[in-house]
Amino acid sequence: MVKQEEFRLEQFMDKYENDIDYNLGETCCYSMTLNEIESLSGNKFDFGKLAESRLAYSYIKGSPELRQLISGLYDRIIPDDVVITNGGIGGNFLTFYSLVEPGDHVIVLNPTYQQLSSVPSMFGAEVDILRLRYEDGFSPNLEELRSMVKKNTKMIVFNNPNNPTGTVISADVVSQIVDIAKENDSYILCDEVYRPLFHSLNDGEEPPKSIADIYEKGISTGSMSKTFSAAGTRLGWVASKDKEFIRACWVRRDYNMISVSMVDDMIAQYVLQNKDVVLERNYTLCRNNLKLLKEAVKESGGKLEFVSPKGATTAFVKVNIKDGTSTEQLADELAREYRTLVVPGETFGYPGFLRIGYVNREEDVRGGMKNLLDYVKNK
Ligand SMILES: Cc1ncc(COP(=O)(O)O)c(C=O)c1O
Incomplete structure (x- = not known):
């Protein structure tokens, strides 16, 4: 076990x-x-369509409409780059399950959601923590990160914007992390379940782009829970331009999910159609x-x-x-x-x-x- x-x-x-x-x-x-979304948006949720829908597995990969709406949250992602999961937690788990094995080294920027360090360790990886300090405004020390990377560093993991600190790793720092990962051909998993909640940036400060939009081996996980106020749908996703990784996710997912609930899929579509x-x-x-x-x-x-x-x-x-x-x-x-x-x-x-x-x-x-x-x- x-x-x-x-x-x-x-x-x-x-x-x-x-x-x-x-x-x-x-x-x-x-x-x-x-009801609240209906009254804010003026658009009705189609309860009639839900009532008439057969309670079947429906689309194994998630409905084409939902994957289209999710890909629309990114610059370069298309529906085929998106894997639907049970929450962001399912997306993170599936990522580690698909990529991490004994002999791998994983670097995790901490503090963050404990899942991001515990699960790679559970799959047998050696996990090193890059500890972010209050005195540095919880910004990562890039020299320290560089010195931690080893030949077998499979993945660098961080969460942006961050739980628990609420800090945002800037566009410039993210691009330097990408450079470090690239030199070693490592993946980057960025847990982006709080995107695009960049609500209090300095005047003129640009938010960082999604990791999946700027790095071929970048993996972005997202969710309906936090930003979109719909945790009850238990719906999240993985997005990446790395086709081999996406295929590995589908193969693993067949064994532990089949599909997400078609009811959740319909509700998530409605929320994203009214995301503004x-x-x-x-x-x-x-x-x-x-x-x-x-x-x-x-x-x-x-x-x-x-x-x-x-x-x-x-x-x-x-x-x-x-x-x-x-x-x-x-x-x-x-x-x-x-x-x-x-x-x-x-x-x-x-x-x-x-x-x-x-x-x-x-x-x-x-x-x-x-x-x-x-x-x-x-x-
Ligand atoms: C950083 C982070 N990732 C993932 C999750 C999981 O959330 P969910 O599965 O509801 O998307 C949480 C929940 O607190 C979180 O804070």
Whole structure:
């Protein structure tokens, strides 16, 4: 049996998620209902078509319409470059399952979603972590990255925009990472489930392009969950110009998926057809709630500080308290005594930090941050 590490973040969330009033553990832009999308867009979801559709496997590869809509999110990707999966988590898993084997070396930029380092290790690869530092604004040290690359480095993995830090690796730095990978003919997996949530870039700053648009061996994973507020569809994808890799994905996928749900496929099509209004709603939510978070951090008088997020839905807040309470203990007590969920940095290997998901409802951010301030006030 393959060896598998416990997924610390998911286990922490599971402990409290349904027993709290203020949820700052969430990473999706506050999930939407079909009614809300209908009223924002003025376009009706075709419930009649759904009711008349036979509940069959339908298209094994995902409907042509859905793959067309997903390819439209990229510059160079065509429908044949897209593999539909169960969530972004399925896309990441399928990527490692299709490429990684014992004898391979994989470099992962951390902190990030634990799946991205645990799964290649589970498939027998030697995994090295490039640790990003708060003092560097969580930007990668490229010399360090270069020095870590070995002949057998199969893949460099990062997540942009990033969970948990909310930072964006700039277009320039991404292109230097591509140069490093190219020299060694390594793949790059970029988990892009938060694209295109680049909501708070500096004036005139261009967002980085998708890795699949700029590197032949670049693999982009995407999702309906975060940016498009439709995690309930459990629908994600892999996109790449590397035909051999895409074929390997299809071959593996036949053994563990067959197809995604045709109901999810129809709903995802509808959401993507109306993506402009969904994105506009979500950019506004990101920016407005980030303002509230910034105010709370300021009000903490130095007990909380952070690298201000430029994208995605979370911030990685550094906690400066002196009474010896760990952030894990803090998060446990906050959940139990204040009914407020935050994720301790320990789950990412960063004690002393809290991940705050701030793109849930406004009342989660207002109420949750008020409770967190109250908690740290006397510490
Ligand atoms: C970076 C990252 N990748 C992938 C996922 C998985 O999300 P989903 O399977 O809902 O797309 C998450 C969820 O938190 C995430 O933060």
